[in-house]
Amino acid sequence: MKRLVFALAALLSPALAHAANDVALTSAVFVEKTVLANGQQKIVLEEPSLVVPGDKLVFVLNYRNRGATPATDFVVTNPMPGAVAFQSSPDQAAVVSIDGGRSWGTLSSLKVKESDGTVRGARPEDVTHVRWTFAKAIPAGQGGKLSFRGVVR
Amino acid sequence: MQHISGVGARIIAGAALGLASPAIAGGTTAGTRIDNQATASYDGPGGTVTVPSNTVSLTVDELLDVTVVSADPGDVQAIPGSADRVLTFTVTNTGNGDEAFGLASAGTLGGDDFDPAVTAIVLDSNGNGAYDAGVDTVYVAGGNDPLLAPDASVTVFLLSTIPGGAGDGHRGRAQLSAEASTGSGAPGASFAGQGQGGGNAIVGATGADADASGFYAVSAATVGFVKSATVADPFGGTSAVPGSVITYSLVATVSGTGTLGNLAIADAIPAGSSYRPGTLTLQGAALTDAADGDAGELASGAIAVRLGNVAGGQVRTVTFQVQVD
Structure with missing residues (x-):
């Protein structure tokens, strides 16, 4: 329904084709539940009706270039909600920050300096931001999906 | 079809940032909102454009969990016929919301030699961990159910009379149980709209109902x-x-x-x-x-x-x- 409205808006407002918001980014969240189906455990994604600490969440970001020209240097940044600990992103090249977005890298490349001076490898729960940097432009009319997993602290 | 490049820089962070939510055993406090919004930026015909996504919001529901443990280092020595013998327990809210707990006792149990007659459940109202007759508050079911914040504990005493006929060396078991007043049951059972902060309440792994036993040992x-x-x-x-x-x-x-x-x-x-x-x-x-x-x-x-x-x-x-x- 929402997509239909966007499409109509694009059709009805050709003058806005070059306007700022011709890439759409939508955010969704699902809860990962293990259900028993036909005697077998199955992992399903559900709309979050109940969320408690320890629940696994999957955040999904859909992007689409609704404009007429390619979008270059496309970067998507998602700050972690405070009550969610980052787990992983299936997108191998996603980078993360553990210092509020000042510096970025793969999780294994980041180090945390503890208050007592010792240095340890960053852990998923240290992540404050997730970022995807696209090497290639998004052609007009193209889109895709990004996702990452977290667990409710 | 994704075109993503990673940034391979190695970075030493100055310090780990503090967590936005307090790290408690029961997890994020019930009623906490989880808001997620991403931002995209790209170069379009008119220059760099920044686009926010919609914000998706969740409210953390209340997990109902409780533990009861005996706080006595071992059997409590008692002589036959004596009254107000004290067993000590610790009741802890291991859930993530403020919750009141109903308490109950039992003295007629298996696995022992005699049945202590439980005469009172007493709350350690002055918080010193020791039973103070006339100072600590006698528990009345439904009247003064202890309200515990997440991770908070209360010390609870069971007072019993030891039967006159209990023989030397015999042991008698008494039990304290605590149950979340919002509800209990099978883990995963939920109570719509009854969680702290307006969300739902969900029974956690403990069943929101726990008990523990203590023993009296007769030394005649x-x-x-x-x-x-x-x-x-x-x-x-x-x-x-x-x-x-x-x-x-x-x-x-x-x-x-x-x-x-x-x-x-x-x-x-x-x-x-x-x-x-x-x-x-x-x-x-x-x-x-x-x-x-x-x-x-x-x-x-x-x-x-x-x-x-x-x-x-x-x-x-x-x-x-x-x-x-």
Whole structure:
């Protein structure tokens, strides 16, 4: 329904084709539940009706270039909600920050300096931001999906 | 079809950032909102454009969890027939919301030798971890259910009367249970709209209902008392004739696992005889005849010796002599 409205808006407002918001980014969240189906455990994604600490969440970001020209240097940044600990992103090249977005890298490349001076490898729960940097432009009319997993602290 | 490049830089962070939500055992506090919004930026025809996504919001629901553990280091010693014997428990809210807990006790249980009669559940209202009669508040179901913040604990006492017939060395079990007042049941059961902060409440892994047991161990003691006499007559024999000296030996043997308090021995000087001054002994050591600082004396024609507290397995021997008139 929402997509239909966007499409109509694009059709009805050709003058806005070059306007700022011709890439759409939508955010969704699902809860990962293990259900028993036909005697077998199955992992399903559900709309979050109940969320408690320890629940696994999957955040999904859909992007689409609704404009007429390619979008270059496309970067998507998602700050972690405070009550969610980052787990992983299936997108191998996603980078993360553990210092509020000042510096970025793969999780294994980041180090945390503890208050007592010792240095340890960053852990998923240290992540404050997730970022995807696209090497290639998004052609007009193209889109895709990004996702990452977290667990409710 | 994604075109993503990673940034391979190695970075030493200055310090780990503090967590936005407090790290408590029960997890994020119920009612906390999880808002997620991403931002995209790209270069379009008109320059760099920044686009926010919609914000998706979740509210963390309340997890109902509780633990009860015995806080006694071991069996609580008690003597048969005694009242207000105290078992100590700790009730902890291991959920993530403020929750009141209903308490219940049971004394008629299996796995023991006798049934303690639980007479009261008492809340440690002054928080010192020890039962203070008349100070700590007696629990009334539904009246003063302890309200605990996430991770908070309350010390709870069970007061019991030990049956008079409980034998030495026997153990009696009593149990305290605590149940979330919002509800309990199978893990995963939910109570719509009843969670802290307006969300739902969900039964956690503990079933929101927990119990623990403590034991009373009866330590009784009994005393066996044996009196014997040896006679020495003036002629080297053992006849009781005027002038004979009779040595009385009073042996108190305490048995059992308990202790007898303020055990005392008294024995009248037999008619027709006279106490021989200075002959009173306890465990072979002389006691003066006067009522003074030591444990015994001669008073009103009888010897009296105070043995104090004597534990099971110990023996006390008192001797004194009389002369036949």
